[in-house]
Amino acid sequence: MVDPAALGARLASSAVAPLVKKLFVKDQPGAALVTRPIRISGLVSFAGEKRDVTPKDVEKIADELVRRALKAAGPGERPVDAGEAVAVKHALAYSLAALGTLTIEDYEAVALGPEEFARVLRTRSAVTVTTFALSRDAELFYDQLLHTASLHILNFFTQRSTYIARQQTSQSQQLARLVAAVDVLLERLPSQSREDAAFEERYASYITARHGTLTIYGLDVYAGTSEWPLDTAYLSLEATRESPGEGAVKVAAERVLAKEDHVLLRGVAGSGKTTLVQWLAVTAADRTYEHGLTHLIGRVPFVLPMRRIVRPGRELPAPHEFLTAVGCLVAGEQPPGWVERVLEGRRGVLLVDGMDEISEDRRASAKRWLRELTRYFPGNLCLVTTRPSAVPDKWLDPTGFAELTLSPMARDDVDTFVRRWHRAAGADEAVGAALLQSVRAASELNRLATNPLMCGMLCALHRERRGFLPQDRKSLYEAALTMLLERRDVERDVTAVRLPFAIQVQLLQKLAWWLIRNSRSEMDRSDAVHILGEAAPAMNLDGGGEDVYRWLLLRSGLLREPAEGRVHFLHRTFQDYLGARLAVQELDFDLLVNHADRSEWEDVILLAVAHARPKEAEQMLRRLAAADGTGEGTAGGTARGKLLAAAALPYAAEVAPAVRQLVEEGIRSLIPPRTEREAYALAEVGGELVLHLLPGPEEAVGELAYLMPLVAAKVGSASALHYLTRFRRHTDRRVQLVLAASWSVFDRELYVREILMHLFLRPMVPVHGPDDLRALRAIGGWPVIQVVGAYRVEDLTELLVPEQLTQLFLDAPHPVEGLAWLSAFPHLTDVTLNVAVSASTAQQVPPGVRLNTPDARST
Template identity: 30%
Template sequence: MWIGNPIAQSATTTVVDLVQQKVTGRRDQRRLERRFAEIEESIADRIVSYLDHEFRGLPENEREAAVLAVADAFERAGLTDRTLFEQDLDPLYLERYIRDRNPHATRDLSGAAVALYDRVLPESCAYVLATVSTLPNLQTGAFTELLRREALILEHLEEVLDRIPRRPEGLDEDPEAAFETAYRRKAAERWDVLELFGTDAHTRPYRLSVAYLSLCVRGWPEQGSSGGPDEPGDRQVEQVLATRSRTFLRGPAGAGKTTLLRWAAVRASRSDFPDEMSAWNGLIPFLIPLRQYVGQRLPEPEDFLRQTGRHLAYQAPSGWVTSVLADGRAIVLIDGIDELPPGEREDARRWLRDLLADFPDCRYIVTTRPGAASETWLDADGFASAELQSLREGDVRAFIHHWHEAVRGDIADQDERDRLTGFEHELIQKVLNQRHLRAIASTPLLCALLCALYRDRNTSLPRDRMEVYEAALAMLLKDRDQQRGIEGIDLSRRELVLLLQELAKWLILNGSSDAPIPTVRRQVARLLAAMHGVREDPEEVFAHLVVRSGLLQCPTVDRVGFLHRTFEEYLAARALVEEDSFPLLIRHAHDDQWHEVVVMAAGHCTPAQREELVTGLLERSGQVKRHRDRLLLVAFACLETSPALSQDLSEDIRARVRSILPPRTKDHVHALSMVGEYALPLLATVPPQNARQAAKSIEAASTIGGPSAVPVIERALAFGSESVMLAAQRAWLNEPSEELARVLFPRFEERRPHYYIPVAADRAGWQARYMPGNRRASVEGANGDDLDGLSGLTALTFVDLRNRSGTQWHGIDLAPLASLPSLIQLDIDGDASAERIAPLAACPITFLELSHPEHTRDLTYVRELETLRHLCFTRALPSIPLGELVPDRGLESFGLRRVRLRDLRYLAGAPNTVHSLDVMMCPALMSFAGLESQTASLSKLSLRQFDSRHASLEPLASLESLSALRVDRWTWELVGNAHWITRVPHLRKLYLDFGLRTPATVPDWVRELPYLVELCLEAENPLSLQALAGAENLTVHVRQRTKVLGADRLGTGSSLLRAPGNSLPPW
């Protein structure tokens, strides 16, 4: 079966027949035959690998009969390209199609051979469709393409085959397990596609799971952490998701919200989340794009399947989705609150609350643009709000590299690959060193467009984002087809733009991001009827717009919309300006769905039109008081896209905006940052009056950046609150300049140890000049970076090292730390590792955390660190037994974090030497066997964030010295585990982490702990102490802001203490 080839409809057609038909020259024919043989062998090896394991007891003749029956079933099915697409490229639907065509395929097989047939057939369907989706359409020209790029294409095919989710062993008879595997496969294929603007998506789709770039969010402290101000305010989005089961993710257009949800769906489908999120492996994703439900009823659980595959809902076992949700095994990914009209968003919140009430144990991620919902919109429902941040310097470097690496992967010509590498290095330098380009490259979308345009226009770059969108349209619509000699319909670029902008306007006016395909076809036909010079067939024009323009997509098989909402807004704005629809623009300007349309309309206007639009916005701001601030901010944002505006009108805008400064909300900050450096004089003339305004002033100024932002930041630092210091920390991460170092470093040292500023290893030399008295240094680096810049900072007591985002930092030379006489703590985290630790012998090291300790050459030197009391391994366990590492005097504490291990038998190598043990985020942990090796020494134990569905706490009963225990609800709720906690002989202190369970209720079994005197509760609101009614001589600790029910019923000698600073007592 070969796509697009009529002769392949014959069941007797072989690869040799096909190659001889399509390729001339015996040498090329032999090469292609070998390549197809390699594909066959690769797939056969994968199937045989599990046949040998799972069916090793089946006689050889029965195995052969079952496999031949599968081959015969495929031949009799008469598969063609049309057949496959009618099955929606769905492996499960294809399997049923083949079974329907071959109802008696297994009648001559034994029962065991039928089981093998039932195993091989769905696997083969998955491999067939993976191969079809990877290889080019096998027309004559495509065979030439396959010969030219054979190594690249086969490499890509191997990657695709490796990523196909496998069915768990031993579940062949379980229809739910079979469907789950089929669903995972479809979800992985459906969502693992990344549109890299300006690349040739028709050669092959780019895999999102490969090209994905981790982004930073402004998030909340990790669940279970102290929650204190020493927790960085910004972190990688995966870190935030890993520690919260409900996340409300906000971000501007093009920030990567939808891409993140697709990435989560793909990772969940394949159960291959990165280490920090490995506890999510095994969960099942349901992605729900809300744009599909504008004006419609929001989906019931059983409808969740339709977004992944149109046939899945008919194939699922009855109640399967509800069962998965009820078991807490789902990730519900809800995309685009902002894409619903304002009047429908409250309905969406009620729908979401119903889901939360019915299925509280699932994980949820909800996205929106900031203007559509405030950061507190889902606070009452237990969501942690996080906001995607603009790309930082390291992100820009990584994104540009990812983009060019993806393009290089499809190029066989070495000269062209070298040319691309040159473009990559040039573009990184230009974007980072030219302020206007750095301002443009603030989101993944805009950064991708810069990459594409730099290559397409031979290093010529636009000056602002309006030019970026215009140039992108030119590139995507016409120029690239002309440059590459691709034939298409005979429409000019202007005619194509006219069609698209009218379609965009129609969608905006109807509050939609996509529409049914028949409806869009009618819109295209209506528009073409009004274009008198066009003779093209409407169906062909529609097909061209979807297939070749690069601007439209089909999010499902029956709907079409713009590839990104930004293009829809840009084109709709153009159409509205051309028809002078300024009253309409002004009337809708307060609506967040229209914000970007109005701002970009100002960029499309003639000078006279622009005066009319902006004047109308100002006039309406004075007439409609409830929308005053938002209308003023829209008018101010128009300055960013306006090449010219009369001086009087510009001054009027600034004067009015000054009246609502200093900034108080995220909307204020966003509008000011969009205007850019023109906003800095306004910020400088209106000083903040409180800490909230100071933090927002720093946020706005630092987003704009440049030397003029520093005085604004310096003045706001005087307030010194937590929000101000975290905003200042983010300012440094955005733009680590010497001017800012002079202002920030002394202030941060004053507030030590609660706040600190990360230092770049490759810039530590000059940055160290501003931190001579600092006691903490957090250093980020990459392979090849050194620590020489720290050698003169003799006051340092704490150094933590980690890799920069998207990089590795292995083989770190710690020799410069030997000159630090006060260094007592060294943490190495992330994808980083030390080459040797011997240099630490010169330091009074007490705390040591080592990431990837297997890379450290002299790890046994740990025993020689005389002052060492606390040791932690992260990311991996060393091969060296623990007994060869622990000093003879033992350890006060030992930690294992993000380590893949099945039990705790590693502890047995050093019996009775650990006094406190912390095991965290080790999802593969299946057993606590090994704890008993510490029965005489272990007094404190913390077990958090692992897959406790299989781990019994029975070993706790043998821990005679254990007096303090910390567990999360997933651990104690496992059947039987509460019993084993109550069997701990002398437990006096208990930490319970409820996660996001709302309401949180102290379990009854706590009263069965006879020696308990201290109970620390990590919980969301509200927290019920009903089970503690009458409990005597018990101290209960909660966070400062936790709402507590039943505290008044505690017994004699008991008390409730609220932790100062909203952090529980240290463990």
């Protein structure tokens, strides 16, 4: 029997194209540049005033597509019976009819590609398996037919004369934006010597080549390479900043330097901090200036990983040493004084990555170094990244740094990442869909799939294990190590001599535990060779430390050399896992607990509890949660220790009831939280356990009441949503603000139905695209809206409810091109932009509407 997913591909163009052509009106010349642009809905032949085809004919077209596909399958190969074929026909007809509701233009549809366009049609038509009683084979058959039809629809668009003309118009608009970018560049770029200008161009090319790809976990097993082009791989995440009186304000992560010159960005391991640093560096170095981020135009990026530039016994680098300190290949070519001239000209972008990856005793000197740089060279942009608890609140506040936190990946972000990963790996789209279904169904996996590292790990393991996934973090790492150390060379047909899995793990553990004990994330190659050389005889290995080191570097996939003579783990997460494993083997429990007050040991302790035997784990939990503390220099009995004990509790396979009660009493003493930082910490380490201990809306009173829903929103589970429903009638304004701002964490439609519809204060709601706008329109609109990211004016005028909108915040990555469209909203009183506009643009604002922009001259 033929594979139903491949059936649609058997349809020849001669069979599909004539049917698709019937769905649209005849071609007309010109670019169709009228007051309201012609959208796809205006091109279909069964909608509008002039109908060549009736809606009934759409069903006939779908029926013909199904019939021809089944005929193409040949005798005896039909994957669906007659009844299922009828169901597929109805589902396909509903999806094709959705063309009459699409507001995007044809060239935008082409840019989506057939897969994404098919997904849009299926989503818009609300076709589900249950609605049309589709079996698994019938659903695959329907998906392939819809994809085939979408491919021919997009091809039809590209052959229309108006498509060519409109594309030329779009190019002219891009040219206008480029001219505006050049204007900014000319203002910012001072006169340069020929030597400086030539080197700057050479350096920009180096930055693009050095940071223009990402190492994506798992791709090296199947695709033959782990390198992923940055422009394809980059996923725009959000950063959150707590604003007094406004609650959590979210901005696109790549725009964190648009409003603030100096930013401290917190994010958990694998959350995308380094990826963001790479993206900012490459974008700043880009000479095409099509990104629309005017604050990066004409600037020069300096990527400064702390683990590279902080060396024992050495001072942090002065500006002229930046390139040498990070091993830049063109450092020897830089003209004398060039970096200082860039910084004096206020054109630098300092990207200081990984403050948590240096020991705490060096962070004070790093803080002084940052203060001196920002004070002596004002006007430059500076981003510092760190794990959340590595430095205290307002650590850089005296030096003028704003603090933001990188948000976990939202549901749509996870979907996008999984689709891209499987496409890059050459995997079947259905495999990715099955993974997403598994993640949604299992709460533990749902909690793990919150950052790019974990999502990549899940993708690789799900495919390698043919759909079976571990359900906890320890098992996930164990499976990942097995895949990397045992299966990786097999899958890639590498025939080199392999060390046994257990020996590889034992050797890597020794390197990891040495790095942890010495508060390091990178070591000298000579130290690694020495450690491995001492271990080799006990493991009966041929060759010395140098041979073993080279084998692990080339074959394990876990070690890499960032610079000559230096080595570190692929990711800090693997270092922590392996180090914790050896710590338990060596019975170093006192050493672990005595370092519980240090942020870089948190994951090590959690994973050590997972590796420990029951009695060992219980002893660690007792010491961490003990009410009387455990001695000077430890976190036992402190708020930090109690939180760490609560976080470690799920990692223990077996815990006596008395120990469990001790841990729960310890965390109960921290509830309710008193600050936003405490609220985030509770959610991060307590998870589901915290929800059962948080007070309800009746007990949550006073100025800190909003912290309770803040904790639940951070947890982000189904139980958290149920808890939030209890607060939807709470009268505190900040409670309502938190509820309105948290909908991107949960399922969109469910959250609208369970929370937003019940908020009587109707505070500001952030939206990230047309789907969010449609969800709000479905409940009658919303008065105060923040549009985050790129937007189309047509979407806003079409989907915002004019009678409802009173305040509009446009947090867009591109300059606003005209504001006359605001006149469509008669009750609008305030518009806030994150970019300055010209006086002529400001004059387009309707009378009675107050305009707020960064430039006071335009208000």
